[in-house]
Amino acid sequence: MIGVAGIVIVFVMVFGGYVAHGGKMGIVIEAAPWEMIMIGGAAVGAFVLGNDMKSIKHTLKDVGKVFKGPKWLPQDYRDLLCLLFELIRLVRQNPVAIEEHIEAPTESSIFGKYPKILSDHEVVDLICDTLRSASMNYDDPHQVEEVLDKQLDQQLAHAQHSAHALQTIADGLPALGIVAAVLGVIKTMASIDQPPEILGGMIGSALVGTFMGVFMAYGLVAPFATKVGTVIAEDSHFYKLVREVLIANLHNHATNICIEVGRQNTPHHIRPSFSELEDALKAVKQDAA
Template sequence: MFLIIGLIVVLVMVFGGFALSGGSFGIILKALPFELMIIFGGAIGAYISANSTGVISGSLKGIGKVMKGPHWKAEDYRDLLCLLFLLCKTMRTKGVVAIEAHIENPEESKIFQNFPRIVEDHHVVEFICDYIRMLTMNFDDPMQMEDAMTADLEKHHAELHEPQHALQTMADGLPAIGIVAAVLGIVKTMGAIAEPVEVLGGMVGGALVGTFLGIFLSYLMVAPIAGRLGQILNEEGQFMNLIKIVLVSHLQGNPPQISVEIGRRNVPSQHMPGFIELEEAIAELPPDI
């Protein structure tokens, strides 16, 4: 939603300012289809050549993610802390044997089924279950566990950011492609050097539209999308990092209440539940799990 609002503001301010200053849209409209074909078409072609199908697909999904905003909301962070509380409590009070049924079949687990939005995310559930499964295999050194989870998260983070980096690379290249279009326009103008001045002026103006369009698409269209996608991916990465923080705290011997409190303090500020809010949410969890 904010992406659309931002793009509308850009278009109104740039072209509105041009019109109010006495600019004529005639030359721009005449040159726009051809310049857009050269610049944006060339950029897309280069993008396809430079990236795998996975990155291209991720970029399209990323644009959709920018339009919708971050996947995880404040209540999801609270629910994740409650889920981790139940898992840590089960391991602490009933032992690792009691947790095996929950991590082997999370879709049927009474613990996981209390948090349907989290269960819908296969990667989050798999990350939780895999590392708790490692706990049941006596991989219980907090430092080793933290290192393993950090390496896993860094790999996942790098893979998620590949489409964002590709979009940023496209944005960085668009001004240069705009210059290519402008140079072609000047070549065309030089081929018509015998034409009257007013005709040559229109042709030079059309060539300059290429320079304008390359810079416009780069800094006011593609780069903001790439930047916002990076922000969203970083924020969503905190959701996964929260799992690491709580499980490592559990391995360090802290009770479930302390582990989730340490996790709560690491929730992004705009989504962080209050201490009392989290306590009340934990108190409302089903007692018979």
């Protein structure tokens, strides 16, 4: 909703201010479709030229983040901490019993309690691979932390590709607007024998191209790129929480301490409160009893 509100504010302030200052929308409305074909079409073509099909689909999908916001909500962080609590407790009680859960998480009774988490193969793989490594005596916390850091950095870099692609489009739109404006000037020069009032309209139409390029770049596409990047960065905290808890586990801290380490390393605005998490963990223990 806030994304839609932002777009409405941009259009109202720009075009409303133009009209309020005495500008006439007729020339803009008349020229805009043709300028959009040239500028928007060239931008789309350049985007397709510079990316493969997987990246194109990824970027188009991520545009929805502008309106949907982060995937992981505060209750999801609480659920993740509960899931990790169950897994760590099981590892310490019966190391052999954990194998069925990390080898086939889709069939796991523990993972099955948290369907939203289970549907994300990246977080599931992160948990299972780390627990599997620990079960193979690859339990040096510093080594595991280094591996996890590299994995998370690579994952974040890949996820941020859509934001970078949108920013690249935003950077190119003003130049494409100039291209459209130059073509408009060329068209005007071919009609130099026309009276001033006609030439004025043609020059105004040409300048609409420059306006459209700059407007789309800084009023729409660049903010889209920023918002997508911000949402992706916020969602990355979900995966970092897994790292914090599982590294604490390898340091042989008590299970509750491992969970508390994860909770405290979660950004404040999405962090479950101590009492909320304690109640959730009590419910987990009761279900397991």
